[in-house]
Amino acid sequence: MSVTVVLGAQWGDEGKGKLVDILSGDMDICARCAGGNNAGHTIVVPVGEGTERVEKTFAFHLLPSGLVNPKCVGLIGSGVVVHLPSFFAELDALQAQGLDCTGRVFISDRAQLVFDFHQIVDGIKEVELGGSSIGTTKKGIGPAYSGKASRSGLRVHHLFDHATFAAKFRKIVEGRFKRYGSFEYDTEGEILRYKELATRLRPYVIDSLTYLHTQLSQKHARVLVEGANALMLDLDFGTYPFVTSSSTSVGGVCTGLGIPPKMIGKVVGVVKAYTTRVGRGPFPTELLDDVGTHLQEIGREFGTTTGRRRRCGWLDLVVLRHSCLINGYDVLNLTKLDVLDDLAEIKVGVGYEVDGEEVRGFPADLDLLARVTVKYATLPGWKTSIAGARTYDDLPAHAKAYIAFIEDFLKVKVEWIGVGAGRESMIRKSVT
Incomplete structure (x- = not known):
């Protein structure tokens, strides 16, 4: 009984979505364990047969990306927060594109609900923070997790006792009015709206804990867990407070799905060949020059969920060493290597210093982090397109050297290498 995890x-x-798409072709279940519709995965896959076969782009936010594969079930686990209108809008959009998800989508009855008032509060809180705002997606994720932690949230199963749901909902909204003022919100209209949504939702709701363990133990199901966000946005180990509101680490897999660590067989860490981040927060290797703009434009660095332009910089191996320590990756997937094709030289962050002294580990103190000087190693670029490469041997020597440098520094092998957007643009390298 083992589970494969992509983080x-x-x-x-x-670019986690593409690897999840590839791996889910051999999986029975693809599960989400944390986060909400603040995540964004773009999948480009060929659809149809013969001359009618065309590439289609699917955008996933809340639903597991593995649904692109017609035999794979998508499971939204207990650790996820669910905005039902967005769930159905996403499901309907996928169906309209020809992706039949009938009978293949399930939601845990323990998952927390995100309401529109959470999204309103999200925006109000960002305004309150002013110049210190986090730069959230304003999807209501933080306020929903706050309600969960303060034991004032509502879960999926609450929807099916309408009278109790309505009473609890009114009390929660009234509490938000007391804290944030009487913002415009139709409480009674929302209660009626969710009565209708509950009817539509019922066929999707299951006891995910029983379902998952039954599938693993009795049916020997192959399960793939699709992580949302990433380690440096983890509530405990990321660049707090510029983080998300859930556990994005391998620990969140266990708590968000209710599976023990011994069931996890393989953990794959997905690493972009350079570094990006969205929103505010520290970014030691950020490039504010022409190279940063080049990475942004060639890499099409715009958010799937928000459309926001991503900040870009050199690969930071101090960040990745920190990430490896926590998640214990068995192998890595290096993505978007082709974005570096035109660069004559490539820098890699290999250490931090403050006042000439080496900094051990990744600093928790953001004031200290703001003072670091990054030590770089400079490697030669390959100055040729690798978009057509389909095997490791197809890569130029300098591209192989870049991969080897990463492996040697992190002591983790790169098994997968992305050289383009499509499903076919993923090289698998032997790691034995």
Whole structure:
């Protein structure tokens, strides 16, 4: 009984969705364990047969990306927060694109609900923070997790006792009015709206704990866990407070799905060949010059969920070493290597110093982090397109040297190498 896990190793947007799509072709279940519709995975896959076969782009936010594969079930686990209108809008959009998800999507009855008032509060809190705002997606994720932690949230199963749901909902909204003022919100209209949504939702709701363990133990199901966000946005180990509101680490897999660590067989860390992040927060290797703009434009660095332009910089191996310590990656997936094709030289962050003294580990103190000087190693670029490469041997020597440098520093092998957007643009390298 083993589970394969795919996790973001940096600040998110590493391209996890493509590997999840590839791996889920051999999986029975693809599960989400944390986060909400603040995540964004873009999948480009060929659809149809023969001359009618065309590439389609699917955008996933809340639903597991593995649904692109017609035999794979998508499971939204207990650790996820769910905004039902967004769930159905995403599901309907996928269906309209020809992706039949009938009978293949399930939601845990323990998952917390995100309401529109959470999204309103999210925006109010950002305004309150002013110049210190986090730069959230304003999807209501933080306020929903806050309600969960303060034991004032509502879960999926609450929807099916309408009278109790309505009473609890009114009390929660009234509490938000007391804290944030009487913002415009139709409480009674929302209660009626969720009565209708509950009817539509019922066929999707299951006891995910029983379902998952039954599938693993009795049916020997192959399970793939799709991480949302990434380690550096983890509530405990990321660049707090510029983080998300859940555990994005391998620990969140266990708590968000209710599976013990011994069931996890393989952990894959997804690493972009350079570094990006969205929103505010520290970014030691950020590039504010023409190279940063080049990475942004060639890499099409715009958020799937928000459309926001991503900040870009050199690969930071101090960040990745920190990430490896926590998540214990068995192998890595290096993505978007082709974005570096035109660079004559490539820098890699290999250490931090403050006042000439080496900094051990990744600093928890953001004031200290703001003072670090990054030590770089400089490697030669390959100055040729690798978009057509389909095997490791197809890569130029300098591209192989870049991969080897990363492996030697982190002591973790790179098994997968992304050289383009499509499903076919993923090289698998032997790691034995």
